[in-house]
Amino acid sequence: MFLGLHVILQVAALAFLWFHHHNSQPYVLVAVCIFTIDRLIFRMILKSKTLKADLSVLEDEETVMLSSNWQLLAPSGSKSLGFDVKHGWKPAEHIFLTVPALSHKHKVQAHPFTIASAAPTNSDSHAWLNFLIRAQDGFSRDLLRYAHSHSSVNVRVDGPYGSSHALEMLHDNDVAVIVAGGSGIAVAFPLVWSLLVATSREIDAEDNRHFIPRVSLIWVVHDKEHVDWIPRDRLDELRELGCKIMVPPPTRKAGRPDLPHLLNNAIHAWDNELVDPTIGVIVAGPVEMVTRIRVCMRAQGRPQERDIDECTDMSRKRATTDMGTSVSL
Known part of the structure; x- marks a missing residue:
């Protein structure tokens, strides 16, 4: 609700500027282009990957372990523009996680989670990715319910992001x-x-x-x-x-x-x-x-x-x- 309201207000503000302040149209166009490049090209194409992940409900019955593993595509220290999680990540970085199988609304939602597993080093050839997801409400609660009846799920991951x-x-x-x-x-x-x-x-x-x-x-x-x-x-x-x-x-x-x-x-x-x-x-x-x-x-x-x-x-x-x-x- 909070995020959706902000998106609506942002679109409304840009539309208002476009139609009521004609001198601002070039700036609105630039802002829309930057947003489009970031979302469609950088994040959805270069930074996003689809993975098959294992699901397990931990002993406290309120926490889901979501995990996946794969052969690293390149050294984890890669600095290329297309750097994504398949190349590795750094300690304490996070990823935006989407689980389309939960429901239709979750297909367009992305939720940030810290990567709980050790980051691969330059000498590693394999990566193990783990998330600890505590069930609160909304997405995390829906994921917990899903994990009780499913052992695996396809997820879309956008990232990694963060600071060293x-x-x-x-x-x-x-x-x-x-x-x-x-x-x-x-x-x-x-x-x-x-x-x-x-x-x-x-x-x-x-x-x-x-x-x-x-x-x-x-x-x-x-x-x-x-x-x-x-x-x-x-x-x-x-x-x-x-x-x-x-x-x-x-x-x-x-x-x-x-x-x-x-x-x-x-x-x-x-x-x-x-x-x-x-x-x-x-x-x-x-x-x-x-x-x-x-x-x-x-x-x-x-x-x-x-x-x-x-x-x-x-x-x-x-x-x-x-x-x-x-x-x-």
Whole structure:
């Protein structure tokens, strides 16, 4: 309704300008051309692909795992104009998802979702694409109903889109702390995975710091079943790679966790290895969690904030907020 109303108002505004202000006609024509090129050529032809995806309803009965895999068409680092998901994607990027089989109205709807699986590297020849879709209402609820009776579906994906700012900020620091709330793990997991499996960097001899940061992951879940959103073997593999993973008891039974205590442990987990490290923090969760983490960081010796980034966790119908804060302690 919200999007549809805006589209109608935009069309009405352009029509008003065209018929009532003749001097504006060239500008209206340019605007229509730009929109048409973006939607029809760039997004629907160059950036869109149709995939067959597997559907599975996870243990909590409110989350759908939509997954697909294929042989990569080109190195994932391709920068060509026609770059689409078949060539790969980067951590924390999102895709606009269309599932025509749900109903006639869903044929013309595209919904953004964060890619929850690890991004393929330049050395990979195969890609595994996963989405964690929490059922709220509308599209996500219809998809959940469909998944109860179907194991696969054809989907149209438009993307990927997004920024590498968060990953670059974490790479620039000695210690990376990623905090995820619920389905914010769809943002956090690909970032953690990329940080830990990236090619080893040289040690800076001058200050004895690794370019790859030490990584801590804090994941706050509402129900114990939500931990299964990420396969246990993947979490174990992250631990083997050196990640310190903290998953407090589910909030449904234990209430909100002591975030200041968890964050303090995550920040100081490497004190025996590093002297005066720089800390990069990314939060993928509800606005309340972002605010609490910001307050905690300011309480850690009143650090100077160097970098702030806001993006969106699109694994749910109701979007949450991510924040990246890079600080020196």
